[in-house]
Amino acid sequence: MARTPAPRGARAATLTDVARLAGVSVATASKALNGRNHVSAATRQRVAEAAAQLAFSPNSLARGLLAGRTGTVGLLTSDLVGRFSLPILMGAEDAFGAGEMSVFLCDARGDAIRERHHVQALLSRRVDGLIVVGSSTDPRPPLAAAVDVPVVYAYAPSEDPEDLSIVPDNVGAGRMAVEHLVACGRTRIAHISGDRGYSAARDRVTGSLAAIEEAGLSLVGDVAYGSWEEGWGRAAAGMLLDREPDVDAVLCGSDQVARGVLDTLRERGRRVPEDVAVMGFDDWEVMTTGARPKLTSVDMNLEELGRSAARALFEAIGAEHGRGVRTVQCRVVVRGSTVAEG
């Protein structure tokens, strides 16, 4: 029963070795270890002991070669550096890892050539499916190569509506943010957004404007587009206070922008949340908890998005492929910047 630790360089034990040690054929050994019928309990026991003794671990390559399925998937991301791929990747890894799937990770660095190269490599390894994670929510061209396995696009949808894409609900996020501010009793809401070039920024604006209208309010000032950085938040907040001194809530395009806005409000002597409520998007922990007061933010549930993508891919493997764009709900995480901390 003692497992002999395989010495470095020693060939790993094969099923043949196990069968020989147990005094049976490889066929019987296979059936015994896989819980198949037509094996007596005694034999099964002997085989199990032999396998344990040899620290036998079945060769997945041989198994995959035979079965036509490898139990592997490719996770193709465009920028690992980015904050958004990571939680998605975690969720996917989580959903797969719980089962019997292993994940190949590839980073294309935003380069189409490299992406094609990686896809080729993954197909050559006979992955059962692919998840393509984008770096922004803007649609991306579908994979160039002819792929004969299911593909799910996550975060960035595919430009081809026939593909299956899973994306965060930025419009809903904008809506939920405003609804929270309204629920807090705010009526003079301004919106300092992020980089207009990103659909994430525009979609959040769309949702928030709709919710403001539905609440019978109107936006204070115009939507201020800029960048995603703290510096923009600081500058935009300064201009906002100059023009609209009676603002009582600022919705910010991202947590970083919100950090900048908080800085300026503090310097101008506005109390948060008493005088002005502030909200961000993304719920980036280091931004929200480091802020004074802690920042209320809309969490895009990216990890759940990754899990959804993994589940969708799982279903598509073997069964028929889903189509179209699906969105994942987001949620408001309330902290001290909108509701005074008890």
Next chain:
Amino acid sequence: MARTPAPRGARAATLTDVARLAGVSVATASKALNGRNHVSAATRQRVAEAAAQLAFSPNSLARGLLAGRTGTVGLLTSDLVGRFSLPILMGAEDAFGAGEMSVFLCDARGDAIRERHHVQALLSRRVDGLIVVGSSTDPRPPLAAAVDVPVVYAYAPSEDPEDLSIVPDNVGAGRMAVEHLVACGRTRIAHISGDRGYSAARDRVTGSLAAIEEAGLSLVGDVAYGSWEEGWGRAAAGMLLDREPDVDAVLCGSDQVARGVLDTLRERGRRVPEDVAVMGFDDWEVMTTGARPKLTSVDMNLEELGRSAARALFEAIGAEHGRGVRTVQCRVVVRGSTVAEG
């Protein structure tokens, strides 16, 4: 020459198909595609065309089964959420991806059971090697299972000195930080560190104290240990200014702590860098560039650490295994918090 896009569900073309189309045997087709000798130019051409027409992609499983090497490695991390695994993972992915290696990503979530399970799965897939990425620089127990492939520990060294570990040079980082401050003409340097429970914090202190002594100076006040958060930086800076008002440089245990210190300095009316220089560690982009002024920090070169780990593993595959702990140099990235911006 036109590649027929493989329809969904269609069996991928095999070498046999290519050989049949080209009118040769599989052996010849294999040799032709792999650039082996003993194939005429005309035949090679015919085979190449047949392969292109069928969009043939050799089955890596079959190849790996035969060769005994799969061209895959396992990347085992303990917490993907953490900021430190990611750049390492990127570096490794980078170094491998350039070659013919593919990377299996596994996140053990800090759970030993899950880790063992993942190691088993990876071994069953016959990876050629493993990189184990820790979540802190504190030593970690070596892999439990008997592993017959090379293993390289990255970031967190293995407790077993016989293993090969690659870690950041935190002592050197502390030293370099102080040397930079001294070079900037600072003489009254304080150190607000991070969580004392982490060897990263203690090592940085060790290095900085040594450098201060070498410069003929002495530390202003005591080393202040606390946490890694902004709030700690704010609080500690307040106490520091109360007790040591003539301090002219604050070395901080992390960029987050430094952000907090900067906030307090600003509120107390100290100018940075004119009155007080501030430095952090880790060079976390969102922390350094969002700060006012931008934060000088020591970059631990984690991506390079990942690349080193990948290279070391690559060398260990096939050749003899290295041993012991190797460190990766860090570097100071100078920004406005220590040198006034032009």
Next chain:
DNA sequence: AAAGCCTCCGAAAACCTTTTCGGAACGCCG
């Protein structure tokens, strides 16, 4: 006692590629 059924096990094929080795065709030299 013969026939039939059930239980268990083993031989062999299949998956796909690479490599080795033997064989065939051809040109050249004696």
Next chain:
DNA sequence: CGGCGTTCCGAAAAGGTTTTCGGAGGCTTT
């Protein structure tokens, strides 16, 4: 014209596992 070297190609084995199918033996039934 025979022998030999060169060049090219194909048959076959190997790698490890799973599945199918046939067969052997034991037990029950008539």
